[in-house]
Amino acid sequence: MPTALITGPTAGIGRAFANAYAERGFDLVLVSRDEVRLKTVAEDLSARHAVTCEVLPADLSDRDAVERVVARIDDQSRPIDALVNNAGFGLNTWFGDTDFADEERSLDVLVRAPLRLTHTAVKQMDRRGDGEIVNVSSVAGFLPRGTYGAHKAWLTSLSAWLNQTYRRRGVRVMALCPGFVRTEFHQRGNMNTRRIPGWMWLDADDLVAEALHDLAAGKAISVPSRRYRALMTLARLTPRSLLTRVSRLGR
Ligand SMILES: NC(=O)c1ccc[n+]([C@@H]2O[C@H](COP(=O)([O-])OP(=O)(O)OC[C@H]3O[C@@H](n4cnc5c(N)ncnc54)[C@H](OP(=O)(O)O)[C@@H]3O)[C@@H](O)[C@H]2O)c1
Numbered sequence: 001m002p003t004a005l006i007t008g009p010t011a012g013i014g015r016a017f018a019n020a021y022a023e024r025g026f027d028l029v030l031v032s033r034d035e036v037r038l039k040t041v042a043e044d045l046s047a048r049h050a051v052t053c054e055v056l057p058a059d060l061s062d063r064d065a066v067e068r069v070v071a072r073i074d075d076q077s078r079p080i081d082a083l084v085n086n087a088g089f090g091l092n093t094w095f096g097d098t099d100f101a102d103e104e105r106s107l108d109v110l111v112r113a114p115l116r117l118t119h120t121a122v123k124q125m126d127r128r129g130d131g132e133i134v135n136v137s138s139v140a141g142f143l144p145r146g147t148y149g150a151h152k153a154w155l156t157s158l159s160a161w162l163n164q165t166y167r168r169r170g171v172r173v174m175a176l177c178p179g180f181v182r183t184e185f186h187q188r189g190n191m192n193t194r195r196i197p198g199w200m201w202l203d204a205d206d207l208v209a210e211a212l213h214d215l216a217a218g219k220a221i222s223v224p225s226r227r228y229r230a231l232m233t234l235a236r237l238t239p240r241s242l243l244t245r246v247s248r249l250g251r
Helices: 012-023 035-049 063-074 100-128 146-169 204-216 226-237 240-247
Strands: 003-007 027-032 053-057 082-085 131-136 171-176
Touching: 003 012, 003 063, 003 100, 012 027, 012 035, 012 082, 012 131, 012 204, 027 035, 035 053, 053 063, 063 100, 082 100, 100 131, 100 146, 100 171, 131 146, 131 204, 146 171, 171 204
Parallel strands: 003 027, 003 082, 027 053, 082 131, 131 171
Antiparallel strands: none
16 A cells, blocks of 8 residues: 655645545555544544554644654655645734744744655655655745745745656656635634635635646646636736735735
């Protein structure tokens, strides 16, 4: 049985990835902070899909906890065939108003942890000449959107470069760049979503199905749904100054 390690599988997009990989017959290693919820997800998936689910509680803003996940990926006796760097959260305050500790926590979870885990997984997968990595980024990475957008731009850029560099060697890396997805993300971040029109919301299961299709096709960057691909084409053609003004309506 191949094994997939997924960060943030207790809710939203990560939960949809866990379902999709279990459906494909992958054993799972589930990583996030809430051990009770992790166990519930593990029990549910192992009962429904006859796969083995390991839970690995870890706060990815904590460097020691990240090293425990690194050790699991590095364990050559139990190889990880697929890595999904998905765990994340958003801050709901203006840059100048955030506590720096929160900014650092965001950098650690959205950038440092995926860097550390990808670095470890690529080495192992390259040695075996096989493996896949999905880095859950965001369309916010294509727009001027504060530190969140900057972190996601970094993740998209690194993933695209890794895709070019490693795909000939059997390691597939892709950045997944969703638009708005119905998950716990906005509620957890206490974000007001009332002004976001219904057509802009994506379903997490549909998103993941399209992402895995794009991964199999060898894409470096996946932007699920026609509407978001059209919006991103428009954003590329829009002058930066106007884009910045529109983006200011968000955080
Ligand atoms: N929803 C959207 O509109 C949207 C759009 C674009 C990109 N994204 C990206 O998609 C990813 C998943 O977000 P989502 O929408 O599915 O959010 P979500 O429903 O809030 O789920 C977030 C997941 O991340 C885990 N997590 C959060 N902080 C963590 C930490 N410090 N250490 C370990 N795990 C942590 C949570 O589990 P625990 O609470 O158990 O730790 C949970 O499983 C994020 O990277 C987000 O930036 C979301």
